[in-house]
Amino acid sequence: MKVMHRYAMSWNALVWSGAITDGRLKMSHDFDCPYCEAPFEVCHDDGHGYEEGVLHHDHCRSCGKHFTFTTSISFYFEPEKADCLNDGQHIWKTRRTYPVEFTRMKCQTCGEERHPTTEEMAAVVAARR
Numbered sequence: 001m002k003v004m005h006r007y008a009m010s011w012n013a014l015v016w017s018g019a020i021t022d023g024r025l026k027m028s029h030d031f032d033c034p035y036c037e038a039p040f041e042v043c044h045d046d047g048h049g050y051e052e053g054v055l056h057h058d059h060c061r062s063c064g065k066h067f068t069f070t071t072s073i074s075f076y077f078e079p080e081k082a083d084c085l086n087d088g089q090h091i092w093k094t095r096r097t098y099p100v101e102f103t104r105m106k107c108q109t110c111g112e113e114r115h116p117t118t119e120e121m122a123a124v125v126a127a128r129r
C-alpha cells in the first residue's frame, strides 16, 4: 500500500516531474512545497496526514508559507508470472525452521508448501551439522 499526498497535482504532472516511472511512484519525501519546491515530509505521528479526503493545513519549513494538502491512498498490484501454476515446475526452497524436523519446502513462486522428501530432509540435516 502506498500513500500519496496530492495538492492540485495531477497524475500527469507526477509523470512529467519524474516522480512516476514504470507506473510506480518514486518519491523520497512526501511532496514538494507548492511555493518554493523544497521537499516536504508530513509528520505522521498519531496517523496525522493519512486520513483520506481531509484538507490538511501545514506550513513549509523552508519558506514558511502555509498550504493545504489532501491524501489519497492507492493500491499497487504487482503481477508476476507463475509458471508452476501453468504446468511448470515449482521452485522449492527450504524454509529454515527449528527444530530441523519441522523443515518444510516452500515454492518461491506460488508460496505452496510441502513436506520435504526423505532425500531433501537428509540434505537439510547434513547441512545443519
Ligand SMILES: [Zn+2]
Binding pocket: 033, 034, 035, 036, 037, 038, 060, 061, 062, 063, 064, 065
Ligand atoms: Zn516552501
Ligand SMILES: [Zn+2]
Binding pocket: 084, 085, 089, 090, 091, 107, 108, 109, 110, 111, 112
Ligand atoms: Zn509454485
